Amino acid sequence: MNSLRIEERGDRMVVTLDRPEKRNAIDAGMVAELHELCATLEQHPKLLLLTGGTDGIFAGGADIGQLRDRGRMDALAAINVGVFERLRRLPMPTLAALDGPALGGGAELAYACDLRICTSRTFFGQPEVKLGIIAGAGATYRLPALIGEALAKELLFTGRRVPxxxxxxxxxxNRVVEEPGELLVAAHSLLDEIAGGSALALRLTKLAVDAPAAHPAAELLAQAVLFEDEEKRERMDEFLSRRQRPR
Structure with a gap:
């Protein structure tokens, strides 16, 4: 791949945006590679750590050179939002680890992940209205869900940067670390905590939380599947045996 660096570990995939000369701007090539990544993780589910590294930039937004020449049919093709939606629907939890600016489409890429941690020099921003467009890759509905409608509207209307x-x-x-060198350590530590759970339970928890309107039927269905899972019995037997050991 030309725009992503990929490291596959036992229980997770570590993916680094790698267009430093363009401040990791999201272009058609990166979108295509993100689709390839999603296809792999759909077939072989793993935790995902998505980062821009620790060089002071996560993603400076969509590639304006390409964006400027897109017309209405390109907008309807959902070029960026399509891959971000696919990222959002990945089976296992996803974590964005950010150092430095996450602007426009770069911020929306981070919002598409389940969790986010960043360094103290990170900032977010949606400057699209200043470019004559809207934040059209998920911010208009993900940002209100994350921080509330009124504040989301303020940020989308003004383009103000959020430190x-x-x-x-x-x-x-979810977390802020002071130094860039601490970022990936903290990210892997959080993923290690998550990986301690049942993989099936993690997948079904994500499905239940992301179900439209948090439908209670999704919880019931997920729990019904897990109640018949052998790993559930093993984990609960282990828990009970620990409680019964003499202290």
């Missing part, structure tokens, strides 16, 4: 401390306060990110 890391504020992002944590409004729960746009």
């Amino acid at each position: 890391a401390a504020e992002a944590l306060a409004i729960r746009l990110v």
